[in-house]
Amino acid sequence: xxxxxxxxxxxxxxxxxxxxxxxxxxxxxxxxxxxxxxxxxxxxxxxxxxxxxxxxxxxxxxxxxxxxxxxxxxxxxxxxxxxxxxxxxxxxxxxxxxxxxxxxxxxxxxxxxxxxxxxxxxxxxxxxxxxxxxxxxxxxxxxxxxxxxxxxxxxxxxxxxxxxxxxxxxxxxxxxxxxxxxxxxxxxxxxxxxxxxxxxxxxxxxxxxxxxxxxxxxxxxxxxxxxxxxxxxxxxxxxxxxxxxxxxxxxxxxxxxxxxxxxxxxxxxxxxxxxxxxxxxxxxxxxxxxxxxxxxxxxxxxxxxxxxxxxxxxxxxxxxxxxxxxxxxxxxxxxxxxxxxxxxxxx
Numbered sequence: 001x002x003x004x005x006x007x008x009x010x011x012x013x014x015x016x017x018x019x020x021x022x023x024x025x026x027x028x029x030x031x032x033x034x035x036x037x038x039x040x041x042x043x044x045x046x047x048x049x050x051x052x053x054x055x056x057x058x059x060x061x062x063x064x065x066x067x068x069x070x071x072x073x074x075x076x077x078x079x080x081x082x083x084x085x086x087x088x089x090x091x092x093x094x095x096x097x098x099x100x101x102x103x104x105x106x107x108x109x110x111x112x113x114x115x116x117x118x119x120x121x122x123x124x125x126x127x128x129x130x131x132x133x134x135x136x137x138x139x140x141x142x143x144x145x146x147x148x149x150x151x152x153x154x155x156x157x158x159x160x161x162x163x164x165x166x167x168x169x170x171x172x173x174x175x176x177x178x179x180x181x182x183x184x185x186x187x188x189x190x191x192x193x194x195x196x197x198x199x200x201x202x203x204x205x206x207x208x209x210x211x212x213x214x215x216x217x218x219x220x221x222x223x224x225x226x227x228x229x230x231x232x233x234x235x236x237x238x239x240x241x242x243x244x245x246x247x248x249x250x251x252x253x254x255x256x257x258x259x260x261x262x263x264x265x266x267x268x269x270x271x272x273x274x275x276x277x278x279x280x281x282x283x284x285x286x287x288x289x290x291x292x293x294x295x296x297x298x299x300x301x302x303x304x305x306x307x308x309x310x311x312x313x314x315x316x317x318x319x320x321x322x323x324x325x326x327x328x329x330x331x332x333x334x335x336x337x338x339x340x341x342x343x344x345x346x347x
Contacts, residue, residue: 034065046083109160
């Protein structure tokens with residue numbers, strides 16, 4: 001018997017084909033402020049009331065709210081024949097702007113930037129390169145020049161990355177005992193969310209965020225409080241062009257997946273050269289299974305690397321090989337069971 005006979009194949013295919021509808025419903029509800037309004041109201045609201053306060057059509061809002069109920073992002077209750085909507089715990093925690101664990105900013109980045117690049121996925125597969133030129137009419141030769149093409153776009157990206165580390169940062173930083181390392185450089189540390197998690201978890205550490213001058217300026221102004229004296233900044237050009245300062249530990253969080261193997265080896269060699277004896281490097285990445293069978297999230301991230309960068313997601317063995325080629329040894333791998341995993345290599 002064909003194993004597919006036990007599966008509702010048409011239903012599965014239909015669910016897969018409509019997956020983009022699910023994400024767009026969530027993105028739209030975030031963008032319009034549905035979850036924020038319901039949190040602020042403190043009580044369930046009718047679709048007419050929500051539409052009036054958010055300035056939308058009544059019929060459009062009703063359908064959006066019902067779809068959010070189906071996705072378990074909202075709950076609905078009937079009172080005297082009328083439907084009243086409220087947030088679920090998930091939406092209160094992750095989809096409202098005011099929550100410490102809000103994912104609003106990464107949702108908006110996916111909706112307004114990543115989504116447009118994915119429209120050209122077939123072209124990316126054919127050509128093997130990112131799709132900024134088709135999506136935004138700008139050169140794709142410098143992925144981060146395209147990604148940071150305006151201050152607004154850079155802010156969206158930085159805020160989105162901070163959103164991710166607000167819920168994933170502690171998992172990867174606690175994967176190994178990093179307390180022996182006092183002098184830490186967070187290469188490409190952006191808005192500083194991972195650095196904040198690091199100094200919170202390891203209060204004796206000092207973390208320096210190394211990033212582009214314009215990124216550092218925005219991080220200082222918008223994201224890192226000036227009274228946080230355990231976080232410093234180092235302005236530099238791209239890692240490949242500048243020397244890397246000496247430190248005990250280097251954190252590369254979602255950095256290597258942006259680049260091809262040659263550039264990864266080049267960067268890791270520079271890190272190894274700068275690293276103090278006995279120091280190390282912590283890689284934070286989403287790891288593929290060794291047989292590349294999953295996880296699905298990582299496989300999809302790898303597709304995103306295709307449409308947005310020069311890189312890809314890798315297996316633990318592939319990252320170990322890159323680390324060994326740069327000179328690092330005593331390499332340990334920890335799968336966190338969450339979105340991102342960790343590898344620690346020592347000099």
